[in-house]
Structures are given as structure tokens and as C-alpha cells.
Amino acid sequence: MLRQQVTTELAPVPAGPYSQAIAANGFLYTAGQTPHHPVTDETVGATIEEQTVQAMENLAAVLAAHGLDFSHVVKTTVHLHHPGRDFAGFNATYERFVESPYPARTTVGSFLGDFLVEIDAVAAIPERA
Template sequence: MLRTHISTTLAPVPAGPYSQAIAANGFLFTAGQTPHHPVTEDTVGETIGEQTRAAMENLAAVLAARGLDFSHVVKATVHLQEPARDFAGFNAVYEEFVKAPYPARTTVGSFLGDFLVEIDAVAVIPA
């Protein structure tokens, strides 16, 4: 299996031994993107809406590094620090980025430290 490392300076640098994304067998698998500024690494925004927008912009940058956009995304996994409180606010911003037919999605509650949301995706790479 051929795996290709995908990286961009327009999204935060990985904080550990992982890639921003890997392309393999016609798919792009992204690491979770957080609401951190790509250069300063500071958390962007305080509300779930602001942080979701920042995380989605980081995810968009990783997709774009392989020539893709949200129309190529077939599956997303979303981690929310406080799902009961933040689901509606997250969803409102998320829907600005993805269009019908929407990607399949799993949303879970997770301990995320000092930020509210993390999003990863699987996208189809056109032949």
C-alpha cells in the first residue's frame, strides 16, 4: 500500500508523532484539527462557534494541501468537550462548510484540554 504524507503550514503542526494527513488507496485521512492558530498555536476563539470555525478552517487547509475541499469529505468525526452544551452551536457553523449530501458523521464527547472541539475527516481523492 502506497501512503503519501500530506502537510501544510496553513494548519497547526502536529503536536506528536503523527501526520496532518495521509493519502492512501484513493482516500485522504486527516488528523484531528483543533482551533489552534497555525503559526502561534494559540487557541482561536472562546465560544464553540468561534472554535468550530477555526478548526474547520484548519481542516480546509489540510484538505486543500491535497487539492480537495469539503465536497470530497465522506466521513467526519467530531469531538466536543461539552456535547450537551455545544452541539447546536457546533452544528450551526459546521453546516456553513459542508453541503448536502452531508458526510457521514460521528459526534462524541471527549476530554480536550483547553479547547472545545476537534474534527477529523476522510475524503475521497478523485481519480
């Protein structure tokens, strides 16, 4: 199995011993992207909508680093700090980034500290001709 690390300066630097993404066996697996600014590492926004936009922009940057976009995403996992309170706002914002057929998705409640959302994705890498 060949594993290729994928990195970009347009998304936050990993806070630990993990990669922004790994390409392997025809798929790109991303680390969870949070609402942190890629340069300042400050949390962007106070609302779930604002934080979802930043997390999705960070995720888009990681996908783009491997020539992909949200149309290649087949699965996302979403962690919400306050799922009962924030699900509707998150969902409406998330929907602006993805198109039908929508990726499969799991949404769970998680303790995230001082931010509200974290999103990771699995994207199918098209076969190169």
C-alpha cells in the same frame, strides 16, 4: 499500499508523532484539527462557534494541501468537550462549511483540555484522468 504524507503550513504542526494527513488507497485521512492558530498555536476564540470555525479552516487547509475541499469529504468524526451544551452551536457552524449530500458524521464527547472541539475527516480522492 502506497502512503503519501500531506502537510501544510496553513494548519497547526502536529503535537506528536503523527501526520496532518495521509493519502492512501484513494482516500485522504486527516488528523484531528483543533481551533489552534497555525502560526501562533494559540487557541482561537472562546465560544464553540468561534472554535469550530478555526478547526474547520484548519481542516480545509489540510484538504487543500492535497487539492481537495469539503465536497470530497465522506466522513467526519467530531469531538466536543461539552456535547450537551455545545452541540447546537457546533452543528450550526459546521453546516456552513459542508453541503448536501452531507458527509457521514460521528459526534462524541471527549476531554479536550483547554479547547472545545476537534474534527477529523476522510475524503475521497477523485481519480485523475
